[in-house]
Amino acid sequence: MDVRTICLGILTRGEATGYEIKKLFEEGGYQHFIEASFGSIYPALNRLTEEGLVSVREEAQEKRPDRKVYSITLPGRAGFLAALMKPLPEDRHRSPFAFAMLFSQLLPPSRVSAMLDDHVRRNRVLLEQVSRQDAERLVPGERFVMGLGEAMMTAALTYIEAHRTEIENPESEAAE
Amino acid sequence: MDVRTICLGILTRGEATGYEIKKLFEEGGYQHFIEASFGSIYPALNRLTEEGLVSVREEAQEKRPDRKVYSITLPGRAGFLAALMKPLPEDRHRSPFAFAMLFSQLLPPSRVSAMLDDHVRRNRVLLEQVSRQDAERLVPGERFVMGLGEAMMTAALTYIEAHRTEIENPESEAAE
DNA sequence: GTTTGCATGTAAACGGTTACATGATTGG
DNA sequence: CCAATCATGTAACCGTTTACATGCAAAC
Secondary structure: OOHHHHHHHHHOOOOEOHHHHHHHHHHOOOOOOOOOOHHHHHHHHHHHHHOOOEEEEEEOOOOOOOEEEEEEOHHHHHHHHHHHHOOOOOOEEEOHHHHHHOOHHHOOHHHHHHHHHHHHHHHHHHHHHHHOOOHHHOOHHHHHHHHHHHHHHHHHHHHHHHHOHHHHOOOOOOOO | OOHHHHHHHHHOOOOEOHHHHHHHHHHOOOOOOOOOOHHHHHHHHHHHHHOOOEEEEEEOOOOOOOEEEEEEOHHHHHHHHHHHHOOOOOOEEEOHHHHHHOOHHHOOHHHHHHHHHHHHHHHHHHHHHHHOOOHHHOOHHHHHHHHHHHHHHHHHHHHHHHHHHHHHOOOOOOOO
16 A cells, blocks of 8 residues: 555545644554655655645644645545555565564574563554544544554564563473 | 565575575465565575675576575674674554555445455465464474464454454444 | 466566755743 | 754665566476
8 A cells, every 4th residue: 555545545534734644654543554754755745736636735834834734635535445446455564573583593582582572562552552542533444443453462462471481491392 | 674684594494495485485374474576585695695695506407497506604694693683673564454444434335345355364364374384393483473473363353353343334323 | 278386587667765954943 | 952843845775576588397
């Protein structure tokens, strides 16, 4: 799912600036599944404007930099819907953490523990950000996605806590 | 985690051809966390060879194309370890599926159901591939990672089955 | 007879990240 | 005083994907 489509989707919820879109990626509770950087958002928004899928309104502000507020247009809505109607790209979960764990026996146990701690910490932060969202305010789709993220991260944390000793201690023999 | 490092890691387990490395990504039980295409594997292997991190042995075969069997060298092992000792890139879970679900109320219910079915099916295939691995043969790190993948995918499937009706039926009112 | 498996590679295109540039204001 | 927040943007770089090229053998 490219940044253009993502921006379009966010704008179906209401107008926003590039800056606000980025914020949403950081604090909206979607962090687990989507993200984008300024370097991709701003060009995407400009291109969408050229193509007439969004419109801009420039707002001068005092004591704050000027902002460009983007709104989705009718062709934009149609284009977004069309994008969701064709086959979605596959999900991809790229995990340097999991990759590294594959080789735990080559690493000093302290390094393995540090990686586990780090991963657990990160996951907990994400989980908190999800649970901080006010469920009342969300549409069913959002509730569903956040619940899914919560379920997956909770499962990961539970699993890690239950099994980390198996790779932290260079076990000699397992009694099976 | 770039393809170079991934190839290096795989080769710590024993020699392999580019083709076999790709296979491993498809059937090794890591699918959930790592993948790479031929277009990135072959150039990576060539570069690693130039840099002396791996060595090649060319094998002529009858009735099969010739193959290049790669082995990791001592500098290669050192380089790999060094890569795992420095801070890992963050995990990223990019999910066009989750993104689309955010907008379920804009879509025809049949489309939402189809997306859910599709996602469930894909997850089940992945899960099967993981459980097909012979745990006896795996090192602890591998068992850990596959168990983690299993836990996360199972949690996702369970969640989806329990909550899909909430976005499949355009609920009028929720009784909270 | 067509698809699948084996096997390696290249080139172009793509999408995205990172770093840089600018600059005022507010909070710690 | 320094860091963070608000706010937009560009350019270089990077790694990867996609499509293409080649070709035989076995299985269906």
